[in-house]
Amino acid sequence: MSHNLDLAQNHAWDLARTLMVPVILFQSEDAFGVMVASEYDGDEDSIVHEYDPWSPAH
Template identity: 85%
Template sequence: MSHNLTLAQNHAFDLARTLMVPVILFQAESEFGVMVSSEYDGNQDAIVHEYDPWCPAH
């Protein structure tokens, strides 16, 4: 599963930089998802990481 997590992390960071908005990487069961942070209303415990393109320390 670490390969899937690494892939999801890379895509989440790229999406945040492309859209120039913070995005949330979350896990639902054994799958990962990414969405704009302001639209996420899911379980806070499911959040793996938030990627903010305006904060360079990731």
């Protein structure tokens, strides 16, 4: 978990490109987390952004 949104966004995009799967950047209280989109079963309102490595723009 990270408390820095910019850092979390960079790590999320890097993880998506490394694994070549969509990942979810989510907020939990005052921290941000990243996980594979297919495994995320949390609150939809907690999602900050989904990073898809196959999308032409992130």
